[in-house]
Amino acid sequence: MTPRDTTTGWSIIRQSLLDRRGPLTAGSVLLCLHQMCEVAVPILIGVIVDQAVDGGDLGALALWIGVLAGVFVALTTCYRLGARLGMNAALRQAHRLRMDAVRRILGPRRLRTDLRSGELLAVTGTDADETAALLRYLPQALGALAALAVCAVALLIIDVPLGLTVLFGVPLVLGLLQLSAPLLTRQTLDQQTRIARATGAATDLIAGLRPLRGIGAEDAAAQRYSAASRHALTAMRRTSAGQGAFMGAAIGVSAILAVAVATGAGWFALEGRISIGELITVLGLAQFFLEPLAMLSLLPGKAATARASAQRLALITDAEFAKPAGVSRLGPGPHGVEFRNVEYASLHGLSMIAKPGDCLGVVVTDQIDGTSIIDLLAGSATPHRGDVWVSDIPAAAADLTELPRALLVQPHLTDLFSGSLLHNVTTGAPAAAASDAAAALRAVAAADLIDSHPEGIDRMISDRGQSLSGGQRQRVALARALASDSSVLVLHDPTTSIDSVTERTVAAELYRRRHEGRSDHTTIVITSSPALLASADRVIFVDGGRVRGEGTHAELASADLRYREAVLR
Template sequence: MGLTSDRAGGAAVLRRMLARNRGRLALGAALLMVHQMAETAVPIAIGWIIGQAVSTGDTAAMIWSVVGLGALFVLLTSAWRTGARVLTVAQQREAHRLRVEVAGRILHPRGVRTELRSGELLTVSTSDADRAVWVLEVLPWAVAALTAAVASAVTLLVIDVTLGLAVLIGTPVILGLMQLAAPLITRRATDQQAASARATGMATDLVSGLRPLRGLGAEAVAAERYRAASTEALGARLRAARTTGVYIGTSVTVSALLAVGVAGFAGLFALQGRIGVGELITVVGLSQFIIEPLGVLARLPGVLADSRASADRLALVLDAEPLVPSGDGAAPASADLELADVNYRSLSGLSLRARPGELVAVLARRPQDGEALAQLLSGHVPPADYDGALRIDGTDLVELDLGHARRVLLVEPHHTDLFAGTLHSNVVAGRPDADADAVQRALVASASTDVVDAHPHGLDLVVTDRGASLSGGQRQRVALARALVAGAPLLVLHDPTTAVDAVTEQAIAEGISRLRHREAEPLLHTTVLITSSPALLSAADRVLVVSDGRVVVEGTHAGLLETDPDYRKAVLR
């Protein structure tokens, strides 16, 4: 799915939803109009029955009237049930479609430029998607309610011109006054949803970072920050509720006063002989019934405001510009990595080269240098955010076709997540077609075989979301196995062994070297290890030491241990 779009804000999102569901909306609206017309016909039928059958004592007319009234109720019930079902299907399918669109934007390889945090993105893709589709229900109901109001007014005009004009004039006046409050309701709804999303985002981030918070002893500070965000969200919610409550209360009261006024004048006209008893029953019934469609119309601006506010938040993601461009360069012929005079974050004039077939280790004396290098190599950094050149096989990374670049270069970050599923589904996530032999070799190289062998279900062991059912070391090794199974020609691993013991670390160092550089074809793979692990450094062909954002020394692990006291101090722990 591409990221170029002609979308323009929440209004465009709503228009697109209406266009995509126009068939179901038309059918649902038609059925609801039938329902409302049948509802309007009920007091008319009752008035006619009283005037023509009850008052005359005609038994046959009475029987046929009851049968006709029953048929009318069957019609209105069937039309309502079918229409509501059609609109519900439209809502649920559109909400699903929006969730998929938002997820596609968030997960797209080119990324999206947005200031929303992960928790806020979660809120946008769930609750905002569900709220935005309210428009698919409220508009057909509004059309049906307006039809009922017009039908009631026409009926009253036939009975008495004064009563009909009261409804025909009063209804537009009420609707016009209600629309004056729509902008305020929209602002309050937008503020409330934004505040709720911030609180949800903070809660998500706090839960995912609970262990580091406990390690730092910062639980109280984090709780206070969340309390402040939650209080802000509560205040926004209460302000929105007060505004909506006053609006609905006022509109319903005014509508009820109109209905009571019509009924009162109808009673007066009946006493004056202007209308008959059956007509009086019809007018009273219609005056009571009309409160319902007027109430639906009264709630319309509030629901539209909520829907528009959520659509605006959806547009923040759907309209977001891509983070990185996609070139059209051909697939690189070799896994030759070169960085030339790169300035990015803490990196300052960094230059390095990893040639095809090499296993190169990078020791960053400052952790932020290692983080910056891994982030830059991941391909998620916009070209405008760094200076210098990042090339694969002599071609700048931004000039390569994105699909080719992703197949050639894989960066496994230090903080990795597993997915809900099984061990097997996690290990082959990057290469679903991997055969059993490739999976087994990766498990051995990552020292993950004991994770599999420790459970009766083996590779079918169920893994919970984020790998919470596994220990930190197990998660790290399974993630490493996943990266090895992918078999990318150019693999970058950032601190892949920080959660394992020294013996396991040595086995992993040997396994990576064997799998990618001794068992593989010559010059097929290039591996870059960003690490301070002596075991991994000793397995590398070359070690590059980065200090103050640039390479300051280069050599073998054994050679640097002998000649560089600072290196020896950094790695011997």
């Protein structure tokens, strides 16, 4: 996927500069003062030689040394404060760019993008940092420009040809180096793209490691990642070679200019056109301006890197949303859910309703039907025909900021996060207390996770919950769903990794917490578990994408052979 508009990267950079214009302006002024003080050092040394050393005036020598010491104090202070402001601006802007991208990625409207999860991770990490790094460099570049300007003025005062050499030589050097900027941009963009692809391949490999082992496909997946990594390495080498050649040329040309100025000054000193102090000043300036000139010479490379990364960020910031912005308010609830003649994937005219307060079981003979129902309720898919309603509002028209709070869908495959057990349970309910999380865990028969560990509910969980068994991970995910206390809770096979005895306990606790003595919660469980179905108020049997029967679990089990085959173990 390539950027649709190459100017978009510059627009992100321009906005970043505007966002941080205050600290950048202050930092630029301070670094300009720092560089001016740096230029003043060889100038003052030349003045000291001419006015104090040459004449043997100890009073003047002490005075000028005091002035020189003051200049050193000023340049040190200005640099410390200016560099801090520039670094702070870059770090804060990188954080803002990262959070803006993450908000779009995780937003309820979902992005329409070809980037994989690993690539999105690389863009929000590396590319955000590289884009914002230009903000740290820009005040330094302005300071370098100020230093060269002061150098040129000082040399013009000492001798006009020397000053003109700098005045015309510096723009010529920078202009020639700027010609390489488009090539550096293309190389950096290709490098960042290939790194993101390698990151995406690595993420896919780690996420699917267990299934890959199950089918013996680890070698094929590893070869796929290895190929992506080699392509990234080739791109990085190409970019590094280009940037190295650029830096070598910049330093070489700058050195030639400095040698030309120093040689001219030596010749003029031999002719008596400039004094010994002025010669010392010119030699000091010629040696000094190599640094600011090299700093400015790096500007095309820095800008190319920032632009390439900003264009990668634009793939997220400019990506279209997959879902329209809903405007209809759902209200506090209670809510129900209704499928009205829905056609999607394997569903053929599916019509069913879960009224407010219902505990509804759904049995499907084809797992694709269950996945399709989950996708529609989660909003990751849109019906080809018909509508899914939440209360009296089509789900597609509901306010997307309210819909996740009113309707929580937990698919069969869920992830846990690295962090504490408490954090994992309260992720969907930040206001929940530790006691609420503990109660949810006990409700799903996961009290052993608290009681068997010295840190209790604060025990740490590894990434994706790998430190837990499959059944423990499933129970923690179910506890997280219960702790959210959502008006409508949809579960898909929530107990497949739990033994039958524990499953009956979980089914009873699930009903008790959400429905016993209350009618403000609606629960839909897509499952073939007899324990969960027996605790439901009603069960809907879906066969061939349509509703085949409806009733209690006992009624359907006694009357429908297909149902018995689907659920009885």
